[in-house]
Amino acid sequence: MSPCDTCVVRNRAICAGLDNPEIAALSTMGRRRTVSAGEPLIWEDDDSLLVANVIEGVLKLTTSTADGREQIVGVAYPSDFIGRPFGQTSAASVVALTDARVCVFSRNDFDRFAREHPELEHKLLERTLSELDRTRAWMMLLGRKSAPEKIATFLLDMSDRLADNGCGPHAGPARQFTLPFSRQQVADVLGLTIETVSRQFTKLKSDGVVALPSRRDVEILDRGALQLLAG
Amino acid sequence: MSPCDTCVVRNRAICAGLDNPEIAALSTMGRRRTVSAGEPLIWEDDDSLLVANVIEGVLKLTTSTADGREQIVGVAYPSDFIGRPFGQTSAASVVALTDARVCVFSRNDFDRFAREHPELEHKLLERTLSELDRTRAWMMLLGRKSAPEKIATFLLDMSDRLADNGCGPHAGPARQFTLPFSRQQVADVLGLTIETVSRQFTKLKSDGVVALPSRRDVEILDRGALQLLAG
DNA sequence: CGAAATATTGAATCAACTCAATCAGCGTGG
DNA sequence: CCACGCTGATTGAGTTGATTCAATATTTCG
Numbered sequence: 110m111s112p113c114d115t116c117v118v119r120n121r122a123i124c125a126g127l128d129n130p131e132i133a134a135l136s137t138m139g140r141r142r143t144v145s146a147g148e149p150l151i152w153e154d155d156d157s158l159l160v161a162n163v164i165e166g167v168l169k170l171t172t173s174t175a176d177g178r179e180q181i182v183g184v185a186y187p188s189d190f191i192g193r194p195f196g197q198t199s200a201a202s203v204v205a206l207t208d209a210r211v212c213v214f215s216r217n218d219f220d221r222f223a224r225e226h227p228e229l230e231h232k233l234l235e236r237t238l239s240e241l242d243r244t245r246a247w248m249m250l251l252g253r254k255s256a257p258e259k260i261a262t263f264l265l266d267m268s269d270r271l272a273d274n275g276c277g278p279h280a281g282p283a284r285q286f287t288l289p290f291s292r293q294q295v296a297d298v299l300g301l302t303i304e305t306v307s308r309q310f311t312k313l314k315s316d317g318v319v320a321l322p323s324r325r326d327v328e329i330l331d332r333g334a335l336q337l338l339a340g
Numbered sequence: 341m342s343p344c345d346t347c348v349v350r351n352r353a354i355c356a357g358l359d360n361p362e363i364a365a366l367s368t369m370g371r372r373r374t375v376s377a378g379e380p381l382i383w384e385d386d387d388s389l390l391v392a393n394v395i396e397g398v399l400k401l402t403t404s405t406a407d408g409r410e411q412i413v414g415v416a417y418p419s420d421f422i423g424r425p426f427g428q429t430s431a432a433s434v435v436a437l438t439d440a441r442v443c444v445f446s447r448n449d450f451d452r453f454a455r456e457h458p459e460l461e462h463k464l465l466e467r468t469l470s471e472l473d474r475t476r477a478w479m480m481l482l483g484r485k486s487a488p489e490k491i492a493t494f495l496l497d498m499s500d501r502l503a504d505n506g507c508g509p510h511a512g513p514a515r516q517f518t519l520p521f522s523r524q525q526v527a528d529v530l531g532l533t534i535e536t537v538s539r540q541f542t543k544l545k546s547d548g549v550v551a552l553p554s555r556r557d558v559e560i561l562d563r564g565a566l567q568l569l570a571g
Numbered sequence: 572c573g574a575a576a577t578a579t580t581g582a583a584t585c586a587a588c589t590c591a592a593t594c595a596g597c598g599t600g601g
Numbered sequence: 602c603c604a605c606g607c608t609g610a611t612t613g614a615g616t617t618g619a620t621t622c623a624a625t626a627t628t629t630c631g
Contacts, residue, residue: 172480174571180483182476195466200473227458234465235426237472242431244475245413249403251482252411252531300483305587307611340405536619538579
């Protein structure tokens, strides 16, 4: 019995659609590992040695300048695929935001396996195309939106992505949720400073648009107002 | 004889690697068309009805806000693939910057053909992964770089991508080139205003870093200085 | 040539940043 | 248990880089 049989993302990750012999083969190549909050898994510009599926937890993808400025260029949730297949180096670092569990493959093994399994490559292609769409929408935010618009867009995005996507029917966006980000990390997602993020949060709170019961918790009181602010 | 036999991007586009019967089949599905400078080919949020290979010319991929702000999220050169396969809607508009020639497929036809030809899907996957890398690098620019850094990075990027990639050996980055962008379009790539772009260009000229013989022409006089400025 | 579009330059404003101080939450150890 | 220190977040004051608004210059094209 392979560990995949009990994998909680078995039917959502790129493994979905593989038949039992294929899963068995893939299973022998992969191994599970945990990554503690704050711990890196992949380094920017390093040789691309491994790829992985996220089983549990949240990780950030970042790029940095020589002088230490950071931009979060992506966020990986359970069932997401991380790492750079079919390429020599990884363009982004991957660091866990929360304690996480991932299913890791050597890139070489994965590349070989993928080339032999078109269905898997197709899943990966669909995922990559979606991620590119999402990334391009974020470029609009970074290049053209004001700080209030950025914050509103961010909160709505979080509300969608942190929606309780368990097995319940039509969950819809979450009204209240816990951010996997510190204020600094929110700033690194939005291309702002921590002070600006803090001020915008305070503004939204005093305007009664959101409630902030704790540092990481958000409750959306007026979604319509947020959508209006998002621009 | 199919038009592909004489196609100048035959060996660089995703068609590369297909054998003759496959090319013949693909060829019957595609048709060539020209797109004049300024003419749109695909509209944001519209149903994704067509995909295409760029044969000649340059096109921009853009997203816009309701109130008309625009962000250029990608630029397509000859041999690049444009459009959104395997998805209902297109996340970006595609508009020609110069007169262009493209090889157009109905998305449905292309999707079906691609699913039957893993080698083609693999090529598309590699391209999409590279484009995602490039896009993420651009997010760093949009979120964290200053106007002078943005302009310097932009000019170096143009110098690389507009390098004479004919058949000559090891061309290297272009020392002088013609921008396919107006000042407004440069602003839309970098998330700046046209005035800021103009001021930065003037600054680089008066500092002797570049020469600007005409509105669209750039000659890099001091590449080292540009690299330093790029941050 | 003249008109229209595009680009540059200048002056003034403002949004977001920097720098600095205070505050809140939290775990530790006396 | 609570004082202490540490980290992260908030708030304030002042600055600045990029914008906006406005005027002028240049190029393009009918």
